[in-house]
Amino acid sequence: MNALEMSDVTLTYPDGTARLTAVDRATLSVARGELVALVGPSGSGKSSLLAVAATLITPDSGRVVVDGIDTAGLSRSARTSLRRDHVGLVFQQPNLIDSLSALDQLTVTATLAGRSRRGAEAEARSLLAEVGLEGQAKKLPAQLSGGQRQRINIARALMGSPALLLVDEPTSALDHERGAAVMDLIRDMTTSMDVGTVLVTHDTGQLKPGDRTVECHDGRLSETTDGEPSFVGAG
Numbered sequence: 001m002n003a004l005e006m007s008d009v010t011l012t013y014p015d016g017t018a019r020l021t022a023v024d025r026a027t028l029s030v031a032r033g034e035l036v037a038l039v040g041p042s043g044s045g046k047s048s049l050l051a052v053a054a055t056l057i058t059p060d061s062g063r064v065v066v067d068g069i070d071t072a073g074l075s076r077s078a079r080t081s082l083r084r085d086h087v088g089l090v091f092q093q094p095n096l097i098d099s100l101s102a103l104d105q106l107t108v109t110a111t112l113a114g115r116s117r118r119g120a121e122a123e124a125r126s127l128l129a130e131v132g133l134e135g136q137a138k139k140l141p142a143q144l145s146g147g148q149r150q151r152i153n154i155a156r157a158l159m160g161s162p163a164l165l166l167v168d169e170p171t172s173a174l175d176h177e178r179g180a181a182v183m184d185l186i187r188d189m190t191t192s193m194d195v196g197t198v199l200v201t202h203d204t205g206q207l208k209p210g211d212r213t214v215e216c217h218d219g220r221l222s223e224t225t226d227g228e229p230s231f232v233g234a235g
Contacts, residue, residue, distance in 0.1 A: 001032070001067065001068045002029050002030060002031050002032070002065075002196065003030050003031065003032045003034075003066070003067060003163045003164040003195065003196025004028065004029065004030040004053055004064075004065070004066060004164050004196055004198065005028075005029050005063070005064070005065040006026060006027060006028045006029075006049075006052070006053065006062065006063070006064050006065075007027050007062055007063040007064075007065075008025050008026075008027055008061070008062045008063070009023055009025070009026045009027070009049075009052060009059045009061070009062030009063070009064060010023055010024060010025055010026075010059060010060050010061045010062055011023040011045075011048055011049075011052055011057065011059045011060055011219075012060050021218075021219050022045045022048035022219050023045050023048050023049050023052060023059065023219045024045070024218065024219035024220045025062070025220070026045075026049060026062070026219065026220065026221045027221070028049075028198075028214065028221060030164070030196040030197070030198055031196055032163060032194045032195060032196045033190060033191055033194045033195070033196070034190070034196055034197070034212065035186065035187055035190045035197040035199060035211060035212065036196075036197065036198050036199070036212050036213075036214055037199050037201055037207055037211050037212065037213045037214070038050070038198055038199065038200045038201070038214050038216055039200075039201060039202070039204055039207075039213060039214070039215055039216070040215050040216035040217055041217070042202075044216045044217050044218060044219070045216050045218070045219035045220075046200045046216045047168065047200065048219070049216065049219075049221075050166050050168055050198065050200055052064060053066070053164070053166055053198060054083060054087055054089060054166050055071050055074070055079040055082055055083060055087070056083075066082060066086055066087060066163070066164055067086040067163035067164060069082060069086065084109075084113060084160070085160065085162070086162050086163050086164060087162050087163075087164045087165075087166065088157030088158050088159075088160075088162040088164070088165040088166070088195070089157055089166050089168075090153050090154055090157045090165065090166070090167040090168065090170055091153070091168050092168055092169040092170070092172050092173065093173065094141070094149040094150055094152060094153035095153075096141040096149055096152060096153070097141075098140065098141055098142065099140070100140070100141075101137060101138050101139060101140060102128060102133060102136050102137050102138070102139050102140075102141075102144070102152050103121065103124050103125065103128065103137040103138065105141075105152050105156055106120075106123075106124035106127060106128070106152070106155055106156050106159050107120040107121055107124050107159075109156075109159070110123075110124075110159055110160065120159075123159060123160075124137075124155070124159065125137060127155040127158055127159065128152075128155055130155070130189065130192070131151040131152070131154055131155045131185060131189070132151060132185070133148060133151055133152065133155070136148060145178075146173055146174055146178065147174055147178035147181060147182060150170060150171075150173075150174065150178075150182050151182070151185065153170075154167075154170070154182070154185060154186065154189065158189060158193060158195070161193060161195075162195060163195060163196060164195065164196050164197075164198075165186075165189075165190065165195045165196065165197040165198070166197075166198050167186060167197060167198070167199040167200065168200045169200055169201060169202065169203075170182050170183070170186065170199070170201070171183060171201065171203050171206060172202070172203075176205075179203065179206055180206055183206045183207075186199060187208075187211075
């Protein structure tokens, strides 16, 4: 079962008396354990596609299936439950809570959702160790570097072992060295946790030859096959 299946997805926004097409008949499959880098210029539809995959926005048409669950017709509360149980989100900025330790950043949502404190803490400590922050559990965000805060952001998104990880520009606020380390971490966690990852980035210099890369232009998706661009979606 794939982590994500998007089939012939179209999303438009009001634009005066007309409508602007943000995603144009896009089709994308992401397997568990696979990382897909989504690249393209600003305004090309990358963030809109990520929002549709996260069920934050309902497309005009097309089909979105997350971890085998067809999202069509889901209520708002059902979409919230889907994101909580099956999707991890990593934003450009970590958006950590200033007053919470690294450990508590990971456990607060899990305990509010009804998980036991002991179980949530055990998973959080394991994830902090996985991202290289085993000795930083009690530190507050102000005591951590930008790269460390982004690592907490990634670990927090992986709480509960989601099937799908959606990452938006994770290196935009980091220097090259720290950005490269974060990209390597995302690759490693994608494999070790068997999660399907879609990563939006402008920083193509951080990509490696083995990365699967999908380009977004005017809302349409294409990926390189044998050196030639091949459109993923219809059209």
